[in-house]
Amino acid sequence: MNLPYFDSTAVRAAAPWTAAIAALEQALLNVVDPEDDSARLFSPAPNGEFLLMPASNREYSGIKALTVAPANPARGLEKIQGVYILFDSDTSAPLATMDGNELTAIRTPATTLLAMKHILAADTGAVHPRPEKAHVLVFGTGVQALNHLRAAGAVLPEASLAVVGRRPERVAALIAQLAKEGVHVRQGTSAEVARADVVICATSSPTPLFDGGLVAPGAVVAAVGQHGLNAREVDATLVLRSDVVVEGRASALREAGDLIPARSAEEWEAIHPANLRDLVKGEFERSAGKPCLFAGVGMAWEDLVIASLVYEGGTRP
Structure with a gap:
């Protein structure tokens, strides 16, 4: 064969x-x-x-x-x-x-941007007025960060894109590579979390990348770089003050260290957060004055x- x-x-x-x-x-x-x-x-x-x-x-x-x-x-x-x-x-x-x-390099950013698209659509502007030109901040300089920036550039063509990384030389290389592809990205800092409309965490960091209290009400955060209950890119502060959307409830309970132990498995089962199917079917509503967190672990x-x-x-x- x-x-x-x-x-x-x-x-x-x-x-x-x-x-x-x-x-x-x-x-x-x-x-x-x-x-x-x-x-x-x-x-x-x-x-x-x-x-x-x-x-x-x-x-x-x-x-x-x-x-x-x-x-x-x-x-x-x-x-x-x-x-x-x-x-x-x-x-x-x-x-x-x-x-x-x-x-993997395609399906993960595609899933993230699908979630971002529908979470932003769930906010009609009456709850959280948004600027016409979204400020998108991506943490990471690896393959997933690169492809999330590519996807954001394609799906949100009017957005302002910035990247944050620990190693300046890798940030510079990523920006240069995307510039050759016609995607304009500038170097950002973690301080921009407070004024970002969309924050995408696509790193291998096992510890939170920023203080979740800084995220603006109405902002959308995606934590998609890690899976496993011992790894987390965002802190409990952000989890507890946010609306939460997951890829799947069962997969999140197995692998979303960003969500557990901010709340116990029993608490999450009682909360019954929206999954991607609920989101796409229009069965998710945002709360006034809250950020929204999308937690992804990657699914088959x-x-x-x-x-x-x-x-x-x-x-x-």
């Missing part, structure tokens, strides 16, 4: 930001319930661990198989590497393989949606 393989270039070409966001949105409206998503599966590997993420729907099934090797960056290699395998749900026959890292159904988009775009007329 000669399966087609979609490399990183082919994956990105078949899933531009607007198409990726639209595919996720339609999946949530029509076929996906995030609460039915499979949990991640972990297994030991020689120098780290395997991470497996299976998902299925009526037409397609798939699994993202990743390796996580913490020592790799010191050797000049990627910490996380992997491949995606797409199957036909009816016959269980494999259809294609594709670059797992590029798939998102990979499947984007992999399906890549496959159909690459093989069908």
Whole structure:
């Protein structure tokens, strides 16, 4: 069997930001319930661990198989590497393989910007008046920060984009790379949190990046760089003063260290925060005088949606 393989270039070409966001949105409206998503599966590997993420729907099934090797960056290699395998749900026959890292690099920002789009739409301006030109502040200088800035530039073309990072040389390199692509980003500072309309945390930091009390009422914060109950990019102060939206309630209870232990699992179950499907279906309302926090950990159904988009775009007329 000669399966087609979609490399990183082919994956990105078949899933531009607007198409990726639209595919996720339609999946949530029509076929996906995030609460039915499979949990991640972990297994030991020689120098780290395997991470497996299976998902299925009526037409397609798939699994993202990743390796996580913490020592790799010191050797000049990627910490996380992997491949995606797409199957036909009816016959269980494999259809294609594709670059797992590029798939992740697209689906995570697409999911974040989908959430931002609908959270901002849930605010008609009567509760939290917004400036015409949003100020978007992104924390991080890695692949996810880079791609969140790319996605924000495509989805919010009138926005002012700024990036905050610990290493000035990496910030400068990221800004220069985006400038070549026609995306204008300037160097920001953590002090800008107080006047940002949208704050996106896309880092590997295990501790909060800023004082959550500084976030303006009406601002939207996305914490998407970390998963695991021992890692958090935002503090309990922000969590406790915010409306909260999650990708899925079950996945958040398993892996959202940004939310737990700010509140216990029992408290979150009682609160029953809106998930992405609720958000897209218009079943989420913002509260007056509160920021809104979107907490994402990455889910397998998102990979499947984007992999399906890549496959159909690459093989069908």
